[in-house]
Amino acid sequence: MTADTPAAGSRELILSRIRAAVANAPETEIPRGYRRTRSQEGLAELLADRLDDYRATVHVVPAAQVAATVGRVLKERGVGRLVVPDGVPEEWSRAAAGEGGSQIVRDDPPLSAEELNAVDGVLTGCAVAIAETGTIVLDAGPGQGRRALTLLPDYHLCLVRIDQVAGILPEAIGRLDPARPLTWIAGPSATSDIELNRVEGVHGPRNLEVIIIDG
Amino acid sequence: MSGTFLGMPSFPRNAAAAVQDSQLRFNLRKATHTIRDRRLSVVGELPDWAELRQAGKAIKDHTLRHLDTYLLQMEEAVTRAGGKVHWAADAAEANRIVTGLVKATGETSVVKVKSMATQEIELNEALAEEGITAYETDLAELIVQLGDDFPSHILVPAIHRNRSEIREIFLSKMAEWGKPAPASLTDEPRALAEAARLHLRERFLSTKVAVSGANFMIAETGTLVVLESEGNGRMCLTLPETLISVVGIEKLLPRWQDLEVFLQLLPRSSTGERMNPYTSSWTGATEGQEFHLVLVDNGRTQVLADEVGRQALRCIRCSACLNVCPVYERAGGHAYGSVYPGPIGAILTPQLRGMGSELDRSLPYASSLCGACFDACPVAIDIPEVLVHLRSRARHARAERLGMRAAGWVFGKPGRLARAQRMGSRFRRLVPRRLPGPLGGWTDTREIPDIPAQSFRDWWEQTDGGRR
Secondary structure, eight states, rough: OSSSHHHHHHHHHHHHHHHHTTOOOOOOOOOOOSOOOOSTTTHHHHHHHHHHHHOOOOEOOOOHHHHHHHHHHHHHTTOOEEEEOTTSSSSHHHHTTTTTEEEEEEESSSOHHHHHHHEEEEEESSSSTTTTTTEEESSTTHHHHOOGGGGGSSSEEEEEEGGEEEHHHHHHHOOTTTTTTTEEOOOSSEEEEEEEEEEEEEESSSSSEEEEOOO | OOOOOTTTOOOHHHHHHHHOOHHHHHOOOOOOOOHHHHHHHHHOOOOTHHHHHHHHHHHHHHHHHHHHHHHHOOOOHHHTTTEEEEEEHHHHHHHHHHHHHHHTOOOOOEEEEEOOHHHHHHHHHHHHHHOOEEEOSHHHHHHHHHHTTTOOOSSTTTTTOHHHHHHHHHHHHEEEEEEEETTTSSSSSHHHHHHHHHHHHHHHOOOOEEEOOOOOEEEEETEEEESSSHHHHHHHHHSSSEEEEEGGGGGGGOOGGGGGHHHHHHHHHEEEESSSEEEEESSSSSSSSSSEEEOOOTTTHHHTTOOTHHHGGOOOOOOOOHHOHHHHHHHGGGGGOOOSSSSHHHHHHHHHHOSHHHHHGGGSSSSOOOOHHHHHHTTTHHHHHHHHHHHHSOOOOHHHHHHHHHHHHHHHSSSHHHHHHHHHHHGGGGGGOOEEEEHHHHHTSSSSOOOOOOOOHHHHHHHHHOOO
């Protein structure tokens, strides 16, 4: 069947039911008395603290030490094959391949889901981060790649520049473009489904490591 | 998946049986108390929680007032972004639409993101009738599906199961559905989560069609938003070639900016986290995917027409009201006979389904009206108010109606009341300990108050208020 025929009638039916139902309903003013911004002080520390709270591994380093840190953490983890999307600074992938000892995999031509599943880790930047909630947002833009890249590999190394960090959630919403596919990440994959206790590590990457570039 | 709730007896009978299950009561008490403390601590962190709650309530009320306008805006935005929008007046139509869309792809299996709307319309059963297997991928939904069980909680449908029961289900049932559980599986939550990861990974990589719900839809941009924890949602939203999202019409928010309120309210109320691990949003057909949005009414416009009851449509399905409810904690979710259990279920189910069955008529009474649910609700749904409103709408038992009419007659004139009281005093020795017939239910758990030898009014008249 095609869904068009019955849906056309139902569309009008639903809309007319709504109009009849709310005909005498009152109008509502929306009070927006909640916080819209937060002071910019201590954002790196707050973000690091909140990410750590949800079992991400966090490093706060100055720009001059980023490459060395990337190399060191990849070497310590022994990440063999690392997918690096287009737009990641050359310096980072050189460090990953050099000191980190990882074999760099490119998503060009696009990797199949199976190929991506066989990769050990992924290295990306981000679009925005939110300090208060310990959240990183990816928008599939440069240095982040399509959504599956940060989903199938078991390890995600994410680099966040301090100017990308918003204090609280309302500030981040204003910086994001809803037309892009967004992925908000707060710690590694987890579940609360067994006795309502939080356990890390289900379908997404079980290890999230974040380098915050501050100064 | 699980069976159907149809034909279940009334809440009191279900609850009476459930409270005898000490394992169930232990599991529920442990889980709900864990989450209560976590919710309180993360809500307490926000200095502006009260303002967020007021904003959330007002945004939802405003959206519902103009739902027709915003639905049309949503349809236009999704269509512009390459998606296709379908409208379903009821469950049967929604199921027909989804089944037709899956069949058009030529596939015989779908992966599913946890979704209340698809449970409500019993989509899995409808797909199964057409030879299509729906694989639940959320851990708790998986436990329910493998155990051929009913969901008992909005957020954690398998909340009634503890870790060792889950281990048993995985060991005995996973092989029937796909990759078996490792024989050495322990009941450590980490090991159970790992077993789910291994069981579903191949399924995620190979399945071509996914069905999801959505937590929010943004009318101005046509964006859908899904909050989750495990990454199963991301797998379903990202990897398959076709994505079908089935969403209740009340899930709309007018503007992108409105998310700044709800993305703070929902995770803190739901799992007691500052932010859930993963949130995905997408607009129309994304990264080469085919995208269908099925908008479902299925009784929602009927709820919208009730001036008092319509506030139930503000619900964002966080389940905070279940976790604080003393009745839910003891009776468990199955007693409510609906995919929406707990306090919100007690007001939503009878409004969505109507009050035709004994079960649905009994749900507004599944509460002590203590009000803890109202306090916990992030969009300030006055659940006790709606419960009382629905009680007045339900048809009452004949004995109760006659009794109330008689009481009304007696209380109608002071003289009648005085005569009735004197009669009561005269025969007070004859009052039994247990009242006869249906009234016995009341005296089974309560003492009948002593009737004094003289009524207060007679005493006042006789003694001039104690002065004589």
